[in-house]
Amino acid sequence: MFAxxxxxxxxxxxxxxxxxxxxxxxxxIFERVSDxxxxxxxDLDYISSAGLGILLKTQKRLSASGHFLILMNMKKMVRxxxxxxxxxxxxxIEEDQ
Amino acid sequence: MQQSFRRDIRxxxxxxxxxxxxxxxxxxxxxxAYVLRLAVEELFTNMVKxxxxxxxxxxxxxxxxxxxxxxxxxxxxxEPFDMTRAKEVDTLRPLEERPIGGLGIHLVRQMVDELRxxxxxxxxxxxxxxxxxxxxxxxxxxx
Numbered sequence: 748m749f750a751x752x753x754x755x756x757x758x759x760x761x762x763x764x765x766x767x768x769x770x771x772x773x774x775x776i777f778e779r780v781s782d783x784x785x786x787x788x789x790d791l792d793y794i795s796s797a798g799l800g801i802l803l804k805t806q807k808r809l810s811a812s813g814h815f816l817i818l819m820n821m822k823k824m825v826r827x828x829x830x831x832x833x834x835x836x837x838x839x840i841e842e843d844q
Numbered sequence: 845m846q847q848s849f850r851r852d853i854r855x856x857x858x859x860x861x862x863x864x865x866x867x868x869x870x871x872x873x874x875x876x877a878y879v880l881r882l883a884v885e886e887l888f889t890n891m892v893k894x895x896x897x898x899x900x901x902x903x904x905x906x907x908x909x910x911x912x913x914x915x916x917x918x919x920x921x922x923e924p925f926d927m928t929r930a931k932e933v934d935t936l937r938p939l940e941e942r943p944i945g946g947l948g949i950h951l952v953r954q955m956v957d958e959l960r961x962x963x964x965x966x967x968x969x970x971x972x973x974x975x976x977x978x979x980x981x982x983x984x985x986x987x
Contacts, residue, residue: 764860766856766860766885767853767856767885767889768853768854768856768857793878793881793882795882795885795886795948795951796886796947796948796950796951797885797889797948799947800944800945800947803939803942803944804944806939807939807940807942810939810940824874824875824878828882828951831950831951831954831955832935832947832950832951833935833936836936837939837942
């Protein structure tokens with residue numbers, strides 16, 4: 748089960764399992780992002796390359812206008828996936844916010 | 845234990861349920877289950893995307909012994925397609941030059957302990973092995 752919600756302050760909250768079958772659902776939210784935005788991973792249990800692809804695409808688009816995503820509160824295994832993909836060099840990742 | 849799944853991205857829910865029944869219930873450690881889910885998702889979605897002429901279903905098998913978890917994905921009816929030898933992505937490139945694709949097989953290569961491909965009788969089989977962490981090794985590491 749995957750869920751993506753946008754809070755009143757613009758923060759995007761991810762939860763559950765972000766796999767390849769959820770690309771369209773997630774993309775519909777991320778393609779509307781046009782400013783620096785916080786993405787809360789606190790309740791996200793799983794991400795694969797499909798989810799990384801959506802985040803990378805969004806980050807590339809935002810960087811053209813000087814904006815970026817701030818990724819927060821990743822669980823250990825999700826953090827490991829970012830590290831192995833070397834996405835920790837591409838994204839601003841914050842812990843325990 | 846072997847089961848067949850429709851060649852469709854929407855099969856992923858069913859595949860995760862199958863893996864969870866086989867693996868999560870037999871491993872207290874979260875890491876191998878995560879790694880095997882990810883490996884199966886990446887390999888299965890590649891089969892769906894790039895081997896469209898194959899049979900309508902793809903077989904997934906799980907074998908567990910005291911040493912390792914072994915998962916096989918069997919894709920029949922298509923030409924040989926060894927994605928385990930796909931070109932490595934350059935993960936050191938700056939943001940603007942990072943490709944969107946190719947990351948999946950990179951993650952699989954880095955996270956599993958063995959990855960093999962074989963082709964026989966018009967069936968391609970990818971075997972993924974993740975070693976079990978033995979309790980005394982974990983205790984030692986935790987120090």
